[in-house]
Amino acid sequence: MDWGSPMGFQYAHDHPDNVRGIAFWEALVRPITPTTAEASTRALFKVLKTSVGGHLLVQRANILLNILLGQLVSRKLSAEEKAAYHAPFATYNSRYAMRAVVGALPVDGFPKAAHDSMQAYSDWLCTTTDLPKLMLVASKPLVGKPQFVAWTAEHFPNLKVVELEGAHFLQENAPDKVSAVIIEWIGTIPPMRASVRASC
Secondary structure, X not given: OEOOHHHHHHHHHHOHHHOOOXXXXXXXXXXXXXXXXXXHHHHHHHHHHOHHHHHHXXXXXXXXXXXXXXXXXXXOOOHHHHHHHHHHHOOOHHHHHHHHHHHHOOEOOEOHHHHXXXXXXXXXXXXXXXXXXXXXXXXXXXXXXXXXXXXXXXXXXXXXXXXXXXXXXXXXXXXXXXXXXXXXXXXXXXXXOOOOEOOO
């Protein structure tokens, strides 16, 4: 999900023989452009990607954990749960990793290499008829808005869509339901697959 999804999709694209199926939610299934994302979302990402925004907001203020984490979970996280999220990023220097991930995220075609990589795996996901896919849809999404769900359902073959109650971080909102849906889905997909492609 989230910013980790490009790494998972890219791995599947590069090593299809190692992948039995792909389950995802709130994921970046195609590049962030004026036609695929809301202006407010793109504007936020652009600010966070700047040297000033990245320094002040991501590294200094730690807004990803101090603000956004709480806003994107439908329940109140316990102090212990919050501590687990904060532990790897307790210092200014340790939060550079988060800033680096934000900076590498392609918005409106830049960085070009990252944009092209995302477009390549998106095109691949549109043509892999033999690759089972499971998309969990949050009832209060950040990424998975109705137009996103509609586009993905229309363009990704062999896709199952399951709606769950909760916000962006579904694994925190409904962990038992998320795991149950994935386990049930795994039991329905074949162990091996042949290479079959369709037009997107």
